[in-house]
Amino acid sequence: MESDYSTFMDSAMAMGWSRISNMPLNELNAWIEDPSQMDAFIQELPQVKTLLSEKEMLIAQNRNAAEFNLNLGNPSLADAKESVLKAYEEAKKWKLQFEEKLASLSNLPDSAAEQRSLETTHALLQAAAAEAEDESDRTAQELLNGNISANDFVEAYRPKRVLAHMRKIKCEKLAELLATSDMVQHHRSNP
Structure with missing residues (x-):
């Protein structure tokens, strides 16, 4: 590559020198007074024109490749963003439902029976959460083992993870x- 460049530059220099050596002195003096004339001379050399045209082609190719890469990644990025937004909206909905149920639970009078019931519910919920986590892990393992396709994995895994x-x-x-209920009961029993 460098030898091609050297050959190319040698050719450009030889052509430039041959044209300059045949120029009258008054034109050379004009170059000294107005360097833009020398720049124009250099820009008119065929080798420089070739380089500039190759440069423009490479810029266009790079721009096309960059746009292609952006467009190639963009749909999956948009899909992922949409998926996250849907999951976020669903989580907000579940949170609101939970807070409503929690508020209704906190409005109930405290009693030992209710406390045991809440503790039982908590234990059952922990078991259900662990079961949902295990189920999503099994789905992930099936993908890693090659038992399901990526599309089937996405369809099956996402709802399981949301549930977990x-x-x-x-x-x-x-x-x-x-914990809050225990503190309140402890405070009530020890004024």
């Missing part, structure tokens, strides 16, 4: 409620 996350969040919120 929702159960985990509900479990954590219920644990907070139980």
Whole structure:
């Protein structure tokens, strides 16, 4: 590549020198007074024109490749963004439902029976969350083992992960409620 460039430059220099050596002195003096004339002379050399045209072609090719790469990645990025937004909206919906149910639970009078019921519910919810987590892990393992296609994996895995996350969040919120309830009961019994 460098030898091609050297050959190319040698050819350009030889052509330039041959044309300059045949120029009258007054034209050379005009170049000294106005360097833009020398620039124009250089730009008119066939080798320079070839280089400039190759440069423009490479720029256009790079621009096309960049646009292609952006467009190639863009649909999957848009799909992923849409998927995240849907999951976020669903999580907000579940959170609202949970908060409503939590509010209705907190409006109920505290009693030992209700406390045990909440603890039982918490234990069951923990088990259900672990089961949902295991189910999503099994689906991921099936993909890794090659038992299911990527499309089937996406369709099966996403709802399982959402369910596992929702159960985990509900479990954590219920644990907070139980901890708060325990503190209130402890405070009531020890004034």
